[in-house]
Amino acid sequence: MANVNRITVLAVGLIGGSLAKALRAKGFAHEIVGWGRNEQTLQRAIELGVIDSYQLDLAKAVAGSDIVVIATPTLIAVDMLQQLATLVPESTIITDVASVKGNLLIAAKEFFGKVPPNLVLGHPIAGSEKSGVEAVNEKLFINHRVILTPSEETSIAAISTVTDMWQVTGADVVTMPVDEHDEVLAATSHLPHVLAYALVDALAGQKEQQNIFNFAAGGFRDFTRIASSDPKMWHDIALANDKALLKMIDLFSAQLNSLRDAIATADSESITECFTRAKAARDHFSDVLSKQQLGTITDE
CATH class of the missing domain: 1.10.3660.10 (6-phosphogluconate dehydrogenase C-terminal like domain)
Known part of the structure; x- marks a missing residue:
């Protein structure tokens, strides 16, 4: 497992907070720092055992971190990348949890002048209709997939470290091209x-x-x-x-x-054909999920 001293999580809502709490529970890092704009939320995160400490200043929050996790809403994540481009060295791994990857890859090329080798874009396929630090669940990622979308320029070591991070939470890690x-x-x-x-x-x-x-x-x-x-x-x-x-x-x-x-x-035949095709496809999907849960098929 990767040797990680300090992780900074930018925004400790449902996803970022659940990741932080799961990593704390497993002792993946010596210290987990939270960053955000609402100090009351960050204080509550400490009370709930989500993070070890917090900073309101972004530069102080990421200073000395081995991994920075962008867990802000998707569009704000672009702004986070822009700021991190001037705040962290290439030795600091940057990753994220956003549901869209293409816009972040474009932003990274613009702000860093290239795809930085320390950037590992990722997306956990897990969540809830609930949000905020009160909804944090350290078991949220168990048996859920996390998709990493590294580029050719991405460091193998960085990919390995981020993979280790997610696997510690109980997630299954797969890779996929950004467009796909x-x-x-x-x-x-x-x-x-x-x-x-x-x-x-x-x-x-x-x-x-x-x-x-x-x-x-x-x-x-x-x-x-x-x-x-x-x-x-x-x-x-x-x-x-x-x-x-x-x-x-x-x-x-x-x-x-x-x-x-x-x-x-009143095209009965077309209606029946549509519903029948859909049922067959959904039944097949359910069968695939059941086999995955039993471990009888792989991600490949």
Whole structure:
């Protein structure tokens, strides 16, 4: 396991805080420092055993750190990269937890003049509709995947250290190209959140909204649960991954319009074929997940 003395976590909300607490519980680093703009939140993080200490000054927070984890919202992460470009040496590993990678890679090239070898972009596929330091859960990443998206310029040693960091939390670490990551996440995470927000917003505007929500069945509750997620965070994700997300929205819109036409024309065969294909695909997906949980297949 990597020999790490000091880790700085920039923002100790759900993801950053859960990572910090998990690393403290496993003794991965001698000291874990939190940074943020709200001192009350940072003090609460210490009370909850999330971090060892905190700094409000960014330069002081990252000074002497072996690893700096950017755990801010996606668009703010770009600003963090810009500031870190003048604050940390190449010996300090910079990584992140943002849901979009392409915008950060572009920003890194701009601010550092190249893809720095100490930058290991990453994304834990874990979360909750809850947010903030009170929602921190040191077991959040157990049996969840973390996608690292290193570039050709990325240091092998830096990748190894960040891999060790995440594996200590119980996560399964995989690697993926940046573009592929953003397309996959647009389809599997960003689009579902956009749909959930849009559906709840549309129904909330109906005159019958009280009855709609009073008599909502389990399917509605399950699908729209993610509409309780932090709106600011998902606003940032939608804008940061706009190209891939728009592609998925257009794909879904075309499929929905096709299904609408089938219903409007009582095209029973098309409706049945659509539902049957979807069921088969979902059943296959469930089977794959079950085998992964039993350890009978690998990430490859």
